[in-house]
Amino acid sequence: MKQMELDVNVDIYDNFSSEYIKVRLTEGALFNEHIESPVVRDFIKDIKSFKRVNVLDVGCGPGVYTKSFYKMGANVVAIDPSETMIDAARKYCGVSSGHGTYNIDxxxxxxxxxxxxxxxxxxxxxFMLGYFDDLRSSFKKMEEMLGRSGRIVTSSLHPERLFAVSKNDTGYLSGDNNRNKKYEADFLGKDAVIHLNKYSFEQIFDAASDAGLKVTKMKEPLLPADYNYHDKLKVDFYSRNHSIAVFELKRKSKK
Ligand SMILES: C[S@@+](CC[C@H](N)C(=O)[O-])C[C@H]1O[C@@H](n2cnc3c(N)ncnc32)[C@H](O)[C@@H]1O
Structure with missing residues (x-):
């Protein structure tokens, strides 16, 4: 079958999301559940010590974190341009119709x-930075919605992974991956490649700073070499190579 090239600006997730939703919700996704999630959960765990604090889940997808926030007692707003994702998230969170019933909007x-x-x-x-074409404006938009002591937690594929040398068509290593501004993501299936933005640490830090934010925490999680996961080759690789970067950002100065 000819590979379809998809535009992330139309709702590609409406057409190609079922496999992604399945893998994401059965905790089978190595990147998400086993590498990224432990760090993100550590960064957000304080939410449970507050009553009904307001939380925004941007690009909620199937609603994994939306549900966690709800269970921690937060008032959650979950946004995503894909109706399919919103429906899946509603189901996963146990909200059948309408909004607000379970403090999830x-x-x-x-x-x-x-x-x-x-x-x-x-x-x-x-897993959102690659979707933002203008990183500074996206950070600014999030910054403007923060309360006085608010913060942003965001994650992305690791720049080391995105900018690493790649194999060209002949199988030789090609060292010019730095020139490409986008990378091909095929996690929706081999027939549904989307082009997402690649950002270096310098670009992420500069965009955040221009938006009035500073990076207050950053983690580059690796799997322990003896991690209990069925695919031992992947464990070996991801215990030695960075795949994910997680950031916490706060305002540089008080509002
Ligand atoms: C890789 S998924 C991540 C889902 C979820 N955050 C997670 O960690 O499981 C990206 C999601 O972002 C949504 N998305 C894409 N562009 C967006 C935008 N500009 N604003 C908000 N969500 C967006 C997609 O529809 C998709 O559900």
Missing amino acids: FKPVKLMDYHNDRDFYLVLAT
Whole structure:
């Protein structure tokens, strides 16, 4: 079958999301559940010590973190432009129709088109940086929605992974991967490649700073070499190579 090239600006997730949702919700996704999630969960665990704090889940996808926030007692707004993802998240969180019933407000909208009616103590955007064409504006939009002591937690594929030398068609290593501004993501299936933005640490830190933010924490998780996961080759690789970067950002100065 001819490979289809998809535009991330239309709702590709509406057409190619079922496998992603299945893998994500059965905790089988190595990157998500085993490498990224332990760090993200550590960064957000304080939410359970507050009553009904406002949290925004940007690009909620199937709702894994949305549900965690709800269980921790937060008031959650979950946004995603894909209706399919919102439906899956609703089901996963046990919210059948409408919104608000379980202190989760689902909105089928992109970050830049979302109009907030409240400030947030936490804005979460996991596996999202590659979707933002203008990183500075996206950080600024999130910054403007933060309450006084609010913060952003976000994650991305690790720049080391995105900018590493790649094999060219003849199988030889090619050292010019730095020139490409986008990378091909095929996690929705081999027939559904999407082109996402590649950002270096310098670009991420500069965009955050331009948006009035500073990076207050950053982790580059590796798997322990003896990690209990069925695919031992992958464990070996990801215990030696970075795949994920997780950031916490706060305002540089008080509002
Ligand atoms: C890789 S998934 C991540 C899902 C979820 N955050 C997680 O960690 O499981 C990316 C999600 O972002 C959504 N998305 C893409 N562009 C977006 C945008 N501009 N604003 C908000 N969500 C967006 C997609 O529809 C998709 O559900």
